[in-house]
Amino acid sequence: MSVADYEVDYSDVIGKKVECPPQCGMCCLCQPEVLPEERPFFRNNHPDCLVKSKGPEPYFALALKKGHGSCVFLENRRCKVYENRTSYCRQFPYHLYASDRVKVELDLSCRGVWYGTGADALTEAKGLVARADRRILAALEESKAVYKEFYSICREAGVMSDPSRLRMTVSENLSMFTDLSYLSRIMDMSQIEPVMSLSGLQPDSRPDMESLEEAGRDLAMDSMSSNDPLSVPVYCDSQWNWNMFMAADDRIQWSVMNDDGDLDVKGSANASDIRLKVPDEAGRKVLADYVMTLNGRDSFMGSVFSLMDANAYEDDMANAYYGCMSVTVMDLLWRMSMLDHFMGTGCGADGVREAIIFYDMDRLDAPTIGAFI
Ligand code: SF4
Ligand code: SF4
Structure with missing residues (x-):
């Protein structure tokens, strides 16, 4: 089986463009998984930056600043290992979803999809699908049965x-x-x-x-x-601030996280x-x-x-x-x-x-x- 043998729905990305402004870096707050074939680069060059995730099915991932901030490789909102960034980093803001077919979805939390400028989303998505072919086949086999x-x-x-x-x-x-x-x-x-x-x-x-x-x-x-910034939704505003809202009981605390992973409390409300x-x-x-x-x-x-x-x-x-x-x-x-x-x-x-x-x-x-x- 090859890419042509399974159905991929690209309708979400047709006619869309994606621009990645240099001030953003919001997706670098999501801890990226490191695939087995990507591990040698990080193991050989940055062994301290590779961590094993917690959870029932642990996997290798890149370390986060202070354990909850952005990826350790983000500096002044630029990636220090851009040429060797993981497949997960390359993929955002596209998501490949396997059901009884494959659907390419666009993450609207990325501000870069709202400008109507930049790279052609369909071309990018087709490249991602081709590169993820092996993973797609494995996921599709399981999801089709489910x-x-x-x-x-x-x-x-x-x-x-x-x-x-x-x-x-x-x-x-x-x-x-x-x-x-x-x-x-x-x-x-x-x-x-x-x-x-x-x-x-x-x-x-x-x-x-x-x-x-x-x-x-x-x-x-x-x-x-x-109260774990890693677990709450991030809102990247038009000034590229990373806003976090953490709730306990009826109270919501609004903070902005800086590039080092520190939180600056901005306000709170019931x-x-x-x-x-x-x-x-x-x-x-x-x-x-x-x-x-x-x-x-x-x-x-x-x-x-x-x-x-x-x-x-x-x-x-x-x-x-x-x-x-x-x-x-x-x-x-x-x-x-x-x-x-x-x-x-x-x-x-x-x-x-x-x-x-x-x-x-x-x-x-x-x-x-x-x-x-
Ligand atoms: S969230 Fe979108 S615009 Fe921001 S860095 Fe990621 S891909 Fe670029
Ligand atoms: S490796 Fe680079 S692109 Fe990927 S999360 Fe880290 S800083 Fe962002």
């Missing part, structure tokens, strides 16, 4: 829907997923109706703002609940004091584009499937899909409100875009039944 089993369990449990039809109905009803009065109704219906449909769905005339706020806040707080805000018309358009992106991602679908599995196949796939999409939007809107609270980013197109930049990398942590390669 997907086959998943669909078979869904059919037996009577909860199967056609994933492409679900995607089509979301794209046909996109405005529902940017409107709180519909989101409130979708969240309710996904838990009540045996098999949910978007057709004929009526908006909630008086959406329960407290429940919507709580849904978004709970998810966002869950992701920020740690999460319950942050009111959910609604994006304006321009913000809704940016939000609608993001819903379309999520709707096309196999990794998003994989995270919905993982949730169905965790819930013992009690929910119909349609309910799980629409429900997950609506709570994801609430998570994003609550983060938009939080960024506005701390930094005044607003609720227009800019505010929603900044929330996406803050949020999108978190999607990588969502449990999924496929695999990022």
Whole structure:
């Protein structure tokens, strides 16, 4: 089998460009794995910079400054081993996701994908796929078997829907997923109706703002609940500051990490004091584009499937899909409100875009039944 023998969906990257500004370095805060063939360079030249990761399946990775800052090779936001950086470093902001096919996804937390300038994303993605061929084949073999089993369990449990039809109905009803009065109704219906449909769905005339706020806040707080900077989402702002928000109980602390891995506390707030805000018309358009992106991602679908599995196949796939999409939007809107609270980013197109930049990398942590390669 070769690259031509498996399906790769490049639709996310067609027509996109990626520019990597020299002041950023945000992706160097993610500890990169070092593949077996890459180890000799680091072992021979920088033995102290190679560490074994913790966790159930340990792997070799590059050391971080102070154990939680940026990669030790980042100096003045430039890579000191650029020619020998790892495959994982070369890959960002592209993600290769294996389900029953391969999908190239673009990480919207990278500011470099928002300018519309730079290298042609499709050409870059094709090069990455060709170089990752061996790893893709191994991951695909496993993920195809998992997907086959998943669909078979869904059919037996009577909860199967056609994933492409679900995607089509979301794209046909996109405005529902940017409107709180519909989101409130979708969240309710996904838990009540045996098999949910978007057709004929009526908006909630008086959406329960407290429940919507709580849904978004709970998810966002869950992701920020740690005092380890390595575990919380990073938001690289337009001034290239690495902002971190760490939550404990109801309290959120906002800090900026410097290049040495030190944290400078900028402020704090009670999460319950942050009111959910609604994006304006321009913000809704940016939000609608993001819903379309999520709707096309196999990794998003994989995270919905993982949730169905965790819930013992009690929910119909349609309910799980629409429900997950609506709570994801609430998570994003609550983060938009939080960024506005701390930094005044607003609720227009800019505010929603900044929330996406803050949020999108978190999607990588969502449990999924496929695999990022
Ligand atoms: S996050 Fe994007 S723009 Fe920033 S250094 Fe990484 S690839 Fe470049
Ligand atoms: S090796 Fe270079 S590109 Fe990779 S994380 Fe370290 S500094 Fe960044």
